[in-house]
Amino acid sequence: MEEVKVSEKLQKIIDSVAELSVLELSELVKALEDKFGVQAMAAAPVAAAGATAAAGEAAPAAEEKTEFDVVITNAGTNKIAVIKVVREFKPELGLKEAKDMVDACPANLGNMKKDAANDAKAKLTEAGATVELK
DSSP: OOOOOOOOOHHHHHHHHHTOOHHHHHHHHHHHHEEEEEHHHGGHHHHHHHHHHHHHHHHHOOOOOOOEEEHHHHHEOOHHHHHHHHHHHHSSSOOOHHHHHHSSSEEEEEEHHHHHHHHHHHHHHHHHHHEOOO
């Protein structure tokens, strides 16, 4: 935050305010509102709008990913079991194509919804493969 240069007179006031308790600050705000006929609430909507904008910017980053690429990074030693699982999730592949896919690790099994991707990962891991969801 940028440091604001103030006169010595204002610095003394700032230092005095910094020493006040919360209750005393509340009383000071009320006294200033009465003295000058203003309300301190005018600054709150600006701060709330800034907070809302910041929350709006953060919301897309917080969205949960719903689709994943299932990538077999290593088929492991039991390739036959891995090939069977690959064919379960990619039934359009023949035996040779599934074997070629498993032999060519890393192999992308495709983009799947979260539940299907987690299911594929669990079954492939159980079969002995190393899998990443991206």
